[in-house]
Amino acid sequence: MTEAPLPDDESLTTQGYTAQENAGQILLIACGALAREILDLKTRNGWDHMALTCLPAILHVHPERITQAVEDAVAKHRDNYDRIYVVYADCGTGGLLQQACARLGVEMVKGPHCYSFFEGNEAFAAHSEDETTAFYLTDFLARQFDAFVWKPLGLDRHPELRDMYFGNYTKLVYQAQTDDPELTRRAKDCAEKMGLSFERRMTRYGDLETTLADWATRD
Structure with missing residues (x-):
């Protein structure tokens, strides 16, 4: 799969990022703040079977909106991929994102926030x-x-x-x-x-x- 060109940071903040809409094995639904890091890892490791779509990073200013946005993205893409993973930590949702992912049967990154999982x-x-x-x-x-x-x-x-x-x-x-x-x-x-x-x-x-x-x- 060929990724769409990576937009600038302002676009990742306000609009997010979507790769070409090709069906595939794995879809990563991620925060726009992680787009560069995920694409770098995909390229370096040859993970061509992993597609990426990112929600606007500015959702972090309103964390109460993250859970519903992730749920909507899972529903939108579920029929086109064998597996979906959520590349968010809790990110201020007070456990609501984890509950939603469990209900939807999708796995998410462990940790309270990206500062934690970046450091380990x-x-x-x-x-x-x-x-x-x-x-x-x-x-x-x-x-x-x-x-x-x-x-x-x-x-x-x-x-x-x-x-x-x-x-x-x-x-x-x-x-x-x-x-x-x-x-x-x-x-x-x-x-x-x-x-x-x-x-x-x-x-x-x-x-x-x-x-x-x-x-x-x-x-």
Whole structure:
């Protein structure tokens, strides 16, 4: 299957991504914030039997909408694929997405959010209590910080509210999926903008990669 050209980050945020609508063995229904990582893994590993469609990443600003959007996507594509997997963690749905996936008979990525599975759920859980004042960024969020954080909070119009929103945080942890100096610079700028100290943590793809590898090789 030939993938559709990957749109820019703004399109992934507001519109999502859909590969060519060819029936196949496996469909991944994912968050638009994960499109680049999933396509990279598919290409590097030759997982041509896995198709990809992504919902708009901006759904994370309204997590109460994620579950229904995933259910609708499963219903839309179910007849065209042998298996469907959901590439979302809980993502603020309070367990509702997991309940929906169980009801629909589809498997989803384990973990509370992408920060956890990028680092590895076990590793993240081991130090999560020590990082209750950490604010996390991924590669995608380093590129789309204004769209997901600054503008939704109104800080582009009222920057004086910064400390009200971020006063309980002490540091920004940039979980780097790629070794990109430009993204590191952007993440540092985000930390400075928020008034937080900065830590870069090279996570690569973590449990996202191992989960997709498991799904790709199942009989």
